[in-house]
Amino acid sequence: MFWQQLVNGLTVGSTYSLIAIGYTLIFGVLGIINMAHGQIFIFGSLVGLYLITEVEMPLGIAFLTAIIVSAVLGLILEYTALRPLRKKNVPHLASLISTIGFAILVEEAMHKLFGADSRAVPVSLGSEMYDLGVVQVRGVDLIILTVSLVLMFVLHFWINRTKMGKAIRATAENNETASILGINTNMVIVATVVIASALGGVAGSLIGLAYSALIPSMGLNLGFKGLAVLILGGVGSITGAMVCGILLGIAEVFSVAYGDSSYRDAVAFGLIILILLFRPQGLFGRKV
Amino acid sequence: MDLFNPYNLQVITFIVLNGILAISIYITLATGQLSLGHAGFMSIGAYMASILTKQADAPLLIALIAGGLFAGLIALLIGAPTLKLHGLYLAIATLGFGEVVRVIFLNLEITNGALGLTGLPSIGSSLYDRIKGLGLNADTFGLSVLEIKAALTLLFLVLLFAVVLFLTLRLHRSRIGRAFEAIKADETAARAMGLPVAYYKMLAFVLGAVLAGICGGLFAHITTTITPDDFNYHKVVEILSFAVIGGSEVVWGPLFGALILTSLPEVLRAVAEYKMIMYGAIMVLVMAFRPHGLIGADTFARLFRRRKKTPSQQAEEGM
Numbered sequence: 237m238f239w240q241q242l243v244n245g246l247t248v249g250s251t252y253s254l255i256a257i258g259y260t261l262i263f264g265v266l267g268i269i270n271m272a273h274g275q276i277f278i279f280g281s282l283v284g285l286y287l288i289t290e291v292e293m294p295l296g297i298a299f300l301t302a303i304i305v306s307a308v309l310g311l312i313l314e315y316t317a318l319r320p321l322r323k324k325n326v327p328h329l330a331s332l333i334s335t336i337g338f339a340i341l342v343e344e345a346m347h348k349l350f351g352a353d354s355r356a357v358p359v360s361l362g363s364e365m366y367d368l369g370v371v372q373v374r375g376v377d378l379i380i381l382t383v384s385l386v387l388m389f390v391l392h393f394w395i396n397r398t399k400m401g402k403a404i405r406a407t408a409e410n411n412e413t414a415s416i417l418g419i420n421t422n423m424v425i426v427a428t429v430v431i432a433s434a435l436g437g438v439a440g441s442l443i444g445l446a447y448s449a450l451i452p453s454m455g456l457n458l459g460f461k462g463l464a465v466l467i468l469g470g471v472g473s474i475t476g477a478m479v480c481g482i483l484l485g486i487a488e489v490f491s492v493a494y495g496d497s498s499y500r501d502a503v504a505f506g507l508i509i510l511i512l513l514f515r516p517q518g519l520f521g522r523k524v
Numbered sequence: 525m526d527l528f529n530p531y532n533l534q535v536i537t538f539i540v541l542n543g544i545l546a547i548s549i550y551i552t553l554a555t556g557q558l559s560l561g562h563a564g565f566m567s568i569g570a571y572m573a574s575i576l577t578k579q580a581d582a583p584l585l586i587a588l589i590a591g592g593l594f595a596g597l598i599a600l601l602i603g604a605p606t607l608k609l610h611g612l613y614l615a616i617a618t619l620g621f622g623e624v625v626r627v628i629f630l631n632l633e634i635t636n637g638a639l640g641l642t643g644l645p646s647i648g649s650s651l652y653d654r655i656k657g658l659g660l661n662a663d664t665f666g667l668s669v670l671e672i673k674a675a676l677t678l679l680f681l682v683l684l685f686a687v688v689l690f691l692t693l694r695l696h697r698s699r700i701g702r703a704f705e706a707i708k709a710d711e712t713a714a715r716a717m718g719l720p721v722a723y724y725k726m727l728a729f730v731l732g733a734v735l736a737g738i739c740g741g742l743f744a745h746i747t748t749t750i751t752p753d754d755f756n757y758h759k760v761v762e763i764l765s766f767a768v769i770g771g772s773e774v775v776w777g778p779l780f781g782a783l784i785l786t787s788l789p790e791v792l793r794a795v796a797e798y799k800m801i802m803y804g805a806i807m808v809l810v811m812a813f814r815p816h817g818l819i820g821a822d823t824f825a826r827l828f829r830r831r832k833k834t835p836s837q838q839a840e841e842g843m
Binding site: 268269316317320321324326327328329330331332333334336337338339340341343344345456460463464466467471496498499501502504505506508509512513516 | 558602605606608609611612613615616617619620621623624627628630631757761764765768769772800801803804805806807808811812813815816
């Protein structure tokens, strides 16, 4: 029972990590919280799901489409809601509001295009069970875990070892200095927003597989989880986002298994309030 | 258009109610703190007041005040640790607070879970009973009972709004108001000047919460039904957008925002299907072109300067 729940928590948590990395990347580079992140990736995933159910495309192509659509939405977000605000001396509240506005637009678009109902993911993929001694794992859980963990390692390597990663870290450290030193910060910002949204698209698709359904309103709910992880891990810390996403998943699954399931959605923010009381910079954050 | 149509009256009532809510977020923002917990405080006030009137038969006015004070008390408790946070941290923490409150209300027995509380006494009815006691009834005014109830509710809210606005303007010009402004402009400098920054931030946070709590109680006793979902994230966004779209530098900004955003859905009823799309688009556009909100500190100054330009006035301005 315990080990089984741990595996479930790990699966759910790894998708939370992917969502939270999206927030973290954008926060790190732009210093803003993208309140439209959840809606963006659920929109992408719904398009992917639509391709599977209505056009009967193969899973792989639909998955890729979901990621691309999310990335494109991220691009639109950057050009409409973020870029116009960047040049001016605006209160930091402003970008929060314009992303909320963008989120409303995406949410409405979803309702117009797909309706507000839950849509089933008709994929029989991964329904087989694997017996791993103490635990039984669904094939789909293995897929989710593998994809998220691989992505996280790739991202970690990419941020820390490549030139582009270096540019992102430099821009995150100080936008102006980075641009003086010859980094095309605008390009870095666009790349960051697109990558963050694409990662969200992956997370959304995996969540669709895990729950075998997608609901437009999930964007808001999962977005909140991502925000909670962002704070838990320490704003701006990618490692924090990865570890705390998994921690949150485990905490939620355990709270349902051993406590009251109706409080599931309060776990994330309950943890936030606790962490802010005792370690305001987050588990992996630097002391301000 | 029939002005005394209860529906129209109710729309205006909600504009006034949202005006008070706008003041509540303005007071918190006046110290530069972005709180996303106002819907949470509103729900605390709403449930407190409703339980008092419904289960304990308390008089409406007492219940409203108790709701506000209870919301303030909770703000005091959660304010102590959270007000150490800045900017977006505070925003997320208060957003989290609101969500936790909502989930708790969804699960408590006394709040009747997701179904919420129904059949609450309405402000209109209780006021009508009061004037009936004075020997007046609907016929005296030549209106139907429904109309007079709606009109009384509106009258009550307008009076309350006037009092709150008056006090806010007084506050703004007082020592406290100037302290708020100093903290908003530069917290470090304000502290260096010897201002007890933590005290003033807490004061603004609690005042905002008390007002939000009272608004919650009012909301409950206007609609006579509340559920935890009335105070969800969308409510947070709505309250916040009053201040952000209207402008948060002077109190007229949020009030203007509340007026526009509450009446817009009524004006746009013909295109109701696209209401939310416009709402979202307005938020993005206003932030892109006027990030400080539609009404800023300079708006009135510019208006008045253009209107009159006597030498004596210029001398006063220069002082």
